[in-house]
Amino acid sequence: MKCAMWILWPSFLMGGVAEGVFFTLFDPADLHVFGNPVELSRTAVYTLGFFMFWLFAAASSSLTCFLQRNGDEPSR
Amino acid sequence: MVRTAPLKVVKEAELLSAEASLYEIRQKIYPRSVSGWFARWRVALVMATQLLFYGLPWLTWNARPAVLFDLAARKFYIFGIVFWPQDFIFLAGLLVIAALSLFLFTAVGGRLFCGYACPQTVYTAMFMWIERKVEGDRAQRIKLDGAALSAGKVLRKAVKHALWISVGLWTGFTFVGYFTPIKILLGEMSHLSLGPWETFWILFYGFATYGNAGWMREQVCKYMCPYARFQSAMFDADTLTVTYDAQRGEPRGSRGRSADFQAKGLGACVDCGICVQVCPTGIDIRRGLQYECIGCAACVDSCNQVMDKMAYPRGLIRYSTENALKQRMTPSQMAARVFRPRVLVYIGLLAVIVTVWGVALVLRSPLKVDVIRDRAALMRETRAGKIENVYRLQIMNTDEQAHRYVIKASGLSNMRIKPVAPVAVPGATTQAIVVTLEVDPAKIKPGSHNIMFHIEDIEQPAIRADEKSRFIIK
Numbered sequence: 001m002k003c004a005m006w007i008l009w010p011s012f013l014m015g016g017v018a019e020g021v022f023f024t025l026f027d028p029a030d031l032h033v034f035g036n037p038v039e040l041s042r043t044a045v046y047t048l049g050f051f052m053f054w055l056f057a058a059a060s061s062s063l064t065c066f067l068q069r070n071g072d073e074p075s076r
Numbered sequence: 077m078v079r080t081a082p083l084k085v086v087k088e089a090e091l092l093s094a095e096a097s098l099y100e101i102r103q104k105i106y107p108r109s110v111s112g113w114f115a116r117w118r119v120a121l122v123m124a125t126q127l128l129f130y131g132l133p134w135l136t137w138n139a140r141p142a143v144l145f146d147l148a149a150r151k152f153y154i155f156g157i158v159f160w161p162q163d164f165i166f167l168a169g170l171l172v173i174a175a176l177s178l179f180l181f182t183a184v185g186g187r188l189f190c191g192y193a194c195p196q197t198v199y200t201a202m203f204m205w206i207e208r209k210v211e212g213d214r215a216q217r218i219k220l221d222g223a224a225l226s227a228g229k230v231l232r233k234a235v236k237h238a239l240w241i242s243v244g245l246w247t248g249f250t251f252v253g254y255f256t257p258i259k260i261l262l263g264e265m266s267h268l269s270l271g272p273w274e275t276f277w278i279l280f281y282g283f284a285t286y287g288n289a290g291w292m293r294e295q296v297c298k299y300m301c302p303y304a305r306f307q308s309a310m311f312d313a314d315t316l317t318v319t320y321d322a323q324r325g326e327p328r329g330s331r332g333r334s335a336d337f338q339a340k341g342l343g344a345c346v347d348c349g350i351c352v353q354v355c356p357t358g359i360d361i362r363r364g365l366q367y368e369c370i371g372c373a374a375c376v377d378s379c380n381q382v383m384d385k386m387a388y389p390r391g392l393i394r395y396s397t398e399n400a401l402k403q404r405m406t407p408s409q410m411a412a413r414v415f416r417p418r419v420l421v422y423i424g425l426l427a428v429i430v431t432v433w434g435v436a437l438v439l440r441s442p443l444k445v446d447v448i449r450d451r452a453a454l455m456r457e458t459r460a461g462k463i464e465n466v467y468r469l470q471i472m473n474t475d476e477q478a479h480r481y482v483i484k485a486s487g488l489s490n491m492r493i494k495p496v497a498p499v500a501v502p503g504a505t506t507q508a509i510v511v512t513l514e515v516d517p518a519k520i521k522p523g524s525h526n527i528m529f530h531i532e533d534i535e536q537p538a539i540r541a542d543e544k545s546r547f548i549i550k
Contacts (some may be wrong), residue, residue: 002299009300022162027150042148043273 007061015054023049078267104221107204107293108353112287121192122201130246133253138476141257148256151504157437158474158504162444169433176429178303180422183321184414186317186395187371190304196296197370199247199289200356203240210236214353240290241282248282256361294357308367313398313412318371318395320351320362321401328362333386344392348382351375351393361393442475445531445541450510454548463517465547469509471531473501480534483511487527488547491515498534513547522549 028045031038038045135142137155144153152159152167159166181188190197211217211232223229252274254260264270270278288296297304311317328345330335337344345362352360354374359366361375379393400410449468458464473479482497485491494512501507513527525547533539 005295005299010302023147027161032341042150042272043271046147047273047276067350 003065007058007065011054011057011061014057015050018053018057019046019050022053085530101372103358104357105216106214106353107356107374107418108378110377110518112380114373114377116477118192118197118201119375120374124184125193125195125198126202130371133250133258141259143254144257145255153504156476158476160444160472160474162472163440163474164442166433167431169436173426173429173433176422176426177331179310180419180426182307183312183315183419183422186311186315187369189243189308190297190307190370191372194370195302196288197372199285200293201218202243203289204356206239207236210239237290240286244282244286244289245278245282246282247285248278248280251281252277253345257499271376294368296371297357297370304367304370312416312418314400314410314416316395316397318361318369318376318393319398319401320345320366320375321351321391321396322362322364323401325362325392340411344383344388346382346386350382350545354378432476440474441481441539441541442473443481443531443533443539443541444472445529445543446470446472447529447543447545449545455550458514461517463549464512464514467529467530467545468511468512469511469529469543470506471499471501471509472506473503476503478502479536479539481531482508485511485513485528486533488515488520488525490519491547515547515549517549520549524548 023046026048028038028040028042031045040048132143133141137153140153142153142155146153150161152388165252178189207217211220220229220232221327244504249261249265250258254272255277261270261274264274271416324343325345326343327341328347329337329340329342331340331346332341350361352358353374354377355361356372356374357368357370359368361369373395376393380390382388383392397405397410399405401412403409405413446469448468448470450468453466456464467470469483471481478500480500481495482498483495485493492514494514495509499507499509511529527545529543529545531541
């Protein structure tokens with residue numbers, strides 16, 4: 001439970017920061033995916049963007065949590 | 077550092093007990109209700125912050141919401157000011173100001189923010205108030221949770237959760253109302269025509285509120301909050317904290333109201349345990365300053381009531397500082413320590429940043445221009461033998477009123493510009509204008525020439541922008 005909090009919460013905060021900085025600099029209307037313009041509304045791109053940033057930050061936090069376990073704990 | 081673990085055969089039972097100690101099992105906390113001076117302050121701050129939060133989106137200014145973070149149009153409206161993505165630095169500055177203010181308050185008053193204004197505290201206070209109205213105070217709640225499943229228990233729990241979820245959803249709705257005009261949002265909701273993303277965010281924020289204030293509570297402060305961990309860096313021996321005066325209180329012990337406790341060798345603490353029962357994070361303040369303490373002063377209020385009943389002087393638990401306690405300072409001596417170097421540095425930094433920020437905001441030009449050369453052709457020859465270059469000017473009027481601008485160009489002799497007529501740009505919009513410059517090639521040698529566009533407000537010539545570009549002749 002605590003580990004879940006340590007993964008989800010800091011990554012949520014960083015997801016918010018990344019979202020703010022990224023979308024201040026880039027307008028979703030100008031983004032291209034593999035050369036094709038994104039056809040979603042700005043609100044949709046903001047939402048998906050936030051969850052993508054959160055997911056990546058959570059992946060990083062999970063690795064940190066995982067590597068912090070010391071070797072003699074059983075790995076599960 | 078290399079640590080070598082001694083090799084040994086670990087028995088299953090040992091492994092299990094080791095695992096059990098790795099995770100603290102959360103003891104549910106049943107805070108007892110408090111009344112008193114600090115509790116009233118908290119109620120006042122809950123009211124003030126929530127009136128602001130729930131009320132702001134409904135205010136109107138210039139026939140639009142007074143505060144609107146219009147993400148879809150990439151514009152933030154805050155009363156008379158419109159922020160564009162280019163004004164990012166102002167929002168960054170505001171964050172720096174907020175952080176420095178927090179440092180200042182923390183250095184002087186300890187965890188004032190945690191105890192009175194943090195959303196986690198505020199929503200937990202609201203949710204606990206609902207809980208108390210539905211399920212009763214501490215003793216009744218403990219009894220209810222321990223009781224066997226019955227219709228009455230299910231009803232009380234259902235009412236509590238329904239109320240919690242309603243507050244949560246209203247909070248989510250208000251939150252989304254900062255990004256979509258709230259009256260439109262309400263209209264959409266009553267017609268059941270809410271957009272999928274708005275629906276999602278209302279639910280997401282609503283359930284985050286419900287989860288954090290209803291279920292997580294003190295665990296957010298203990299395990300999730302980074303500020304709780306680093307605030308000790310801003311503390312010093314003159315910072316106000318909720319403190320138990322051990323010198324006066326110990327040795328603690330129960331006694332009759334009329335007993336001469338000093339003759340019995342006892343301190344002022346009657347060991348009633350009420351300070352522990354009211355604590356929202358479940359700590360015993362008599363063990364000294366602990367990082368779990370959010371400085372809410374619930375124990376101060378409740379201990380003062382006990383002291384009153386016993387006819388002892390108040391303040392066995394009080395806001396005090398480490399130095400004040402050690403040196404038995406008077407309140408005025410304590411107040412004199414407020415203006416110490418650390419605090420003065422914070423005040424100085426804050427004053428400088430607020431001034432720079434305010435001046436920059438006032439002097440902010442309501443006109444921004446981007447010049448882009450036409451990508452299709454470098455240059456064009458007209459029938460009359462003149463050379464033309466084409467540009468796209470993005471004129472941003474960041475003001476709320478419409479403005480009319482005249483566009484001029486300089487840098488080459490006898491340069492003619494089209495259009496000549498002024499351009500009208502409505503309030504808070506961007507307009508793209510195609511501008512053509514024309515020169516006589518006979519008088520100018522081939523190559524790339526620096527030129528300058530001048531965009532000027534007709535009525536207020538002080539509002540102007542100069543943008544560089546290049547004119548190309550082959």
